[in-house]
Amino acid sequence: MNLHVPTLMVALMLGFALLTLQVSLAHRRTRSRHELALWSRGCFCLMLDFVLLAADRGQGGLLTSLGQAAQWAGLAFYAQALHWLLLGHAGPRWLVHSQPWAWAVLLALQLVGVSLAGRVAASSLYCAALLASGVVVIRLRGWNAERSLRLVAVSLAGLVLVLLWRGARLLWTEDTIVSLSEAGPIQELAMLATYVGMLGAGFGFVMTVFERTAAQLELMATQDGLTGCLNRATTDELLAQALRQARRAAQPVAFVLMDLDHFKRINDSHGHQTGDEVLRRFAVAVRQRLRASDVFGRLGGEEFGLVLPATDPAGARILVDDVREAVAALQLQGRDGSPIRLTVSAGIAVALPGQEMSAERLYGRADQSLYEAKRCGRNRTELYGASREAEPAAADAGAGAAPVLRAADASERRVG
Numbered sequence: 032m033n034l035h036v037p038t039l040m041v042a043l044m045l046g047f048a049l050l051t052l053q054v055s056l057a058h059r060r061t062r063s064r065h066e067l068a069l070w071s072r073g074c075f076c077l078m079l080d081f082v083l084l085a086a087d088r089g090q091g092g093l094l095t096s097l098g099q100a101a102q103w104a105g106l107a108f109y110a111q112a113l114h115w116l117l118l119g120h121a122g123p124r125w126l127v128h129s130q131p132w133a134w135a136v137l138l139a140l141q142l143v144g145v146s147l148a149g150r151v152a153a154s155s156l157y158c159a160a161l162l163a164s165g166v167v168v169i170r171l172r173g174w175n176a177e178r179s180l181r182l183v184a185v186s187l188a189g190l191v192l193v194l195l196w197r198g199a200r201l202l203w204t205e206d207t208i209v210s211l212s213e214a215g216p217i218q219e220l221a222m223l224a225t226y227v228g229m230l231g232a233g234f235g236f237v238m239t240v241f242e243r244t245a246a247q248l249e250l251m252a253t254q255d256g257l258t259g260c261l262n263r264a265t266t267d268e269l270l271a272q273a274l275r276q277a278r279r280a281a282q283p284v285a286f287v288l289m290d291l292d293h294f295k296r297i298n299d300s301h302g303h304q305t306g307d308e309v310l311r312r313f314a315v316a317v318r319q320r321l322r323a324s325d326v327f328g329r330l331g332g333e334e335f336g337l338v339l340p341a342t343d344p345a346g347a348r349i350l351v352d353d354v355r356e357a358v359a360a361l362q363l364q365g366r367d368g369s370p371i372r373l374t375v376s377a378g379i380a381v382a383l384p385g386q387e388m389s390a391e392r393l394y395g396r397a398d399q400s401l402y403e404a405k406r407c408g409r410n411r412t413e414l415y416g417a418s419r420e421a422e423p424a425a426a427d428a429g430a431g432a433a434p435v436l437r438a439a440d441a442s443e444r445r446v447g
């Protein structure tokens with residue numbers, strides 16, 4: 032194999048110019064992504080490296096040394112971007128502050144006349160250290176996150192191995208490099224592998240950031256930001272899905288509506304922020320008592336819904352009473368330090384096997400039970416059909432009598 036190094040540098044320069052452009056454009060659209068800004072700086076520095084190496088025609092002169100300095104800066108930015116993405120800071124101190132020292136060493140090596148082989152060896156080992164820090168942070172903090180990040184880690188780990196091998200070989204064997212254009216096939220291959228690996232890691236990083244952004248957008252579209260519960264639309268969808276699955280498996284599904292009691296008073300007496308904190312603590316308390324298959328959604332203000340697959344009326348009541356007890360036991364304080372007593376009312380409706388039940392109808396029944404629980408004094412659980420005062424037929428029909436007004440409203444809501 033015989034590479035024409037200046038031509039290779041021009042090709043790589045164009046590749047990195049495109050990458051720099053792509054990352055910079057992406058960064059304009061996602062201003063909050065500091066890691067993209069760092070990565071685009073890294074790509075720009077690497078592009079500069081190739082410009083300088085091409086201009087020097089691989090002769091190993093001052094321009095090559097400047098190119099090496101740009102390459103180090105580029106790889107340091109790469110490593111910092113990975114730290115930022117995974118840890119929210121730019122990485123260890125040596126990674127952020129080692130550049131001026133490294134450049135000073137490079138200049139000293141040039142001034143005392145160290146051979147090109149010696150300088151390339153030192154550069155390879157420093158680059159390996161920069162990239163290794165990126166590999167370590169991915170392995171420790173990002174391996175189970177985005178798939179693209181694993182590809183970045185594998186590319187960088189490959190680069191680290193090639194760089195270590197290259198540096199060690201130049202230091203401890205007879206290998207010499209007169210100029211980068213005539214470095215011999217093994218060194219040329221190592222050089223090619225290094226630069227292509229950097230390009231691969233560059234595109235992988237961009238994909239990772241977009242994978243992460245897409246996941247965050249999906250989360251925002253399905254979750255309630257305050258409590259971390261699912262939002263109304265997602266809960267509706269999952270209720271309809273649970274009913275379809277239960278019909279096929281001939282199993283019951285319970286749906287529970289929960290509403291905090293006199294929540295307005297908490298807001299009025301202790302302020303909206305305390306009210307928000309109460310909602311968060313309530314959500315945590317409920318979540319701790321659910322199975323992985325249960326669905327917990329915030330349907331609006333201080334109203335929450337639970338979809339409990341494969342749960343019969345008795346099972347649902349046990350769970351809901353347990354939740355109510357846990358909520359009543361919460362140690363909450365107002366802004367003046369005074370205790371806040373929180374209770375919740377709940378209405379349960381269950382779709383039994385063999386029963387034709389739409390999500391709207393089940394929702395209406397749970398809503399009527401909740402209404403009963405509020406009417407009978409709050410801090411209690413009502414099961415649809417079990418209470419003597421409940422009016423199942425009216426709820427199902429959505430009739431306009433006073434007790435079922437809320438149920439009628441509910442049945443008009445889109446569920447599923």
Ligand SMILES: Nc1nc2c(ncn2[C@@H]2O[C@H](COP(=O)(O)OP(=O)(O)OP(=O)(O)O)[C@@H](O)[C@H]2O)c(=O)[nH]1
Pocket residue numbers: 257290291292293294295296298302303304305306307310331332333405409
């Ligand atoms: N802090 C806070 N308050 C909210 C939020 N969403 C709704 N609320 C408040 O929740 C209160 C609900 O009040 P009401 O509908 O009168 O119900 P309630 O006071 O709980 O009375 P009952 O349900 O009849 O026991 C209102 O004061 C809303 O402003 C929120 O996200 N944060």
